[in-house]
Amino acid sequence: MRVLALETSTEYCSVALWQDGAVMDRCEAVGQKHSEVLMSMLDALLKDAGLGIRDMDGIAFGMGPGSFTGVRIACGVTQGLALGANLPVVGVCTLEALAEASGHGKVVAVLDARMGEIYHAAYEKQGGEWIAASEPCLCKPGDAPVVTGERWFATGSGFSVNSEALQARYAGQLHGVDGTVVPQASAIASLGARRLARGEGVDAAQALPLYLRDKVALKTSEREAR
Numbered sequence: 001m002r003v004l005a006l007e008t009s010t011e012y013c014s015v016a017l018w019q020d021g022a023v024m025d026r027c028e029a030v031g032q033k034h035s036e037v038l039m040s041m042l043d044a045l046l047k048d049a050g051l052g053i054r055d056m057d058g059i060a061f062g063m064g065p066g067s068f069t070g071v072r073i074a075c076g077v078t079q080g081l082a083l084g085a086n087l088p089v090v091g092v093c094t095l096e097a098l099a100e101a102s103g104h105g106k107v108v109a110v111l112d113a114r115m116g117e118i119y120h121a122a123y124e125k126q127g128g129e130w131i132a133a134s135e136p137c138l139c140k141p142g143d144a145p146v147v148t149g150e151r152w153f154a155t156g157s158g159f160s161v162n163s164e165a166l167q168a169r170y171a172g173q174l175h176g177v178d179g180t181v182v183p184q185a186s187a188i189a190s191l192g193a194r195r196l197a198r199g200e201g202v203d204a205a206q207a208l209p210l211y212l213r214d215k216v217a218l219k220t221s222e223r224e225a226r
Contacts, residue, residue, distance in 0.1 A: 001020060001193060006061045009070045058089065059082050060195075061075060065213070075208070078207055108170065116140065154166070158179070
């Protein structure tokens, strides 16, 4: 099986090719230039692999949460490619991608959502699959959902930006923290490949982003109130 993956939910842009368990990937910090570099990264990746889009069995994309514009770019490009090549698609939560990349079995995944908020989820690996102990949500760092037990690993930019509040929230429950990690296409590809193999792919028209936040900007009066 061959699966192409795209991830553009943060300031990083990454693409990956999963081929029978082996992964090739590219990742660059591009700021807000995802739309300018994504297609060239995809072309270069496929050229290196000696493959074309019609050689794929499906496409996986980082469905969010994350940057509103970035998530839309990944979803839109996935739809266009999949429609043209008649391929199934699968959206993968960026927080689950953080858990997949962590190398740990109990993970609190947190992305900085700005405006004093975080995107949060907690996962435990059971039978090789991630089970949500806390579903993806948008919240204040001090109101992050509780988790039970100890030996949780914390990952994601939310722990870098909101370290004090989150460390206090999970005092005594964490055995490690890495606040430098961002969602990457390599993890999206691995998770997407498993789902496509189970027949969970959908038609390109059904590809949907996961925003969590309906309002992406504050009025001047709202910012001042905060």
